[in-house]
Amino acid sequence: MTPARHTFTDAQWQRIEPLMPPCKGRPGGAHRTFFDALLWMARTGAAWRDLPEQLGKWNVVYQRYAYWCGKGHFERFFQGVQQPDLEEVMVDSTCCRAHQSSAGARKTSGPQAIGITRGGLNTKIHAVCDALGNPLRFVLTPGQRHDSKPVPELLDGLQAKALLADKAYDSDTIVQSAQAQGMQVIIPSRVNRKKQRVLDRHRYKARHLVENLFQRMKVFRRVATRFDKLDVTFLGFVHIAGTMKWLH
Structure with missing residues (x-):
């Protein structure tokens, strides 16, 4: 049983x-x-x-x-199963160690989204969540891919009022994309940005919710460690974990 x-x-x-x-x-x-x-x-x-x-x-x-x-x-x-609160959305990513059994798929079988970093084989899960920390979308990339690359795909079509993210996401592409969708950008400015944005620090505090999301997702051991050779089957388990977050 x-x-x-x-x-x-x-x-x-x-x-x-x-x-x-x-x-x-x-x-x-x-x-x-x-x-x-x-x-x-x-x-x-x-x-x-x-x-x-x-x-x-x-x-x-x-x-x-x-x-x-x-x-x-x-x-x-x-x-x-989603019933999102789009008062604001948050983006972030987390790395998942890829078990040795996940390597070795034939190139003709499909994309893998497995990269090699100092920590070994890994995959990066990029996510956008709503104002309550519930997941809305996921994108997989190899572990060495920069956090900012999948953001336009994550945000495409979302009718949110504000975007929260950490300093790694302060790029002109992301800022302009979010503003074009009518979002207030709540992202700390990089030190080398000529025109520093005013940061709403009170609202920025809520960004921990997306970090909490990854902690809850990794309760599912098949998300915390990747065993699947293909990105489509690994993403299936990521979506199952995300579905359970909503059902709870």
């Missing part, structure tokens, strides 16, 4: 079940058992072969998971 924290509660399932694609040739409860299996994998960080038998055959679950990742289902579930 799997622990309660490794399975969906009835209340959580009621929120996500309407987003499920139709069951094709499977009994109606198959989706929930499948999701319990993925939640168990995400929380424990175990190898697929160690999946408890009551949650399904590991290879069947894995093949279905990889197929759904390719279809973008987990991003759709993640977006479907």
Whole structure:
């Protein structure tokens, strides 16, 4: 029997079940058992072969998971449970160590988003969250990629009133992009910027919420350490962790 924290509660399932694609040739409860299996994998960080038998055959679950990742289902579930507070949004990133088993994918299999830094193989998760610290979007890059590069993609189309970020994000591209979307920019100016912006320090204090988000995300061991070879399957677990943040 799997622990309660490794399975969906009835209340959580009621929120996500309407987003499920139709069951094709499977009994109606198959989706929930499948999701319990993925939640168990995400929380424990175990190898697929160690999946408890009551949650399904590991290879069947894995093949279905990889197929759904390719279809973008987990991003759709993640977006479907959101009820964001867009008074302000915050961006930041965190590095995740990539286990040696995540390396070695064929180039023809798809992008990996794995880089090499002094700490070894790693992947960087870039995120934007709402005013309450709930995740809105994720982007993966190799670990050596600069934090500011994915920000235009993270912010594209967001109708927020303000953008909070640390000094690493003080670039003309980010500032102009945010202002073009009607956001107040609350980012400390770099010392070499000729015209220093006035910083709303009271509102800037809320930026810790995006850092707290990453701490909660890394409770899921399959997010804290990357075991997946392809970025699409790793991002699937990131979206599952983000979905659980909203469901809590």
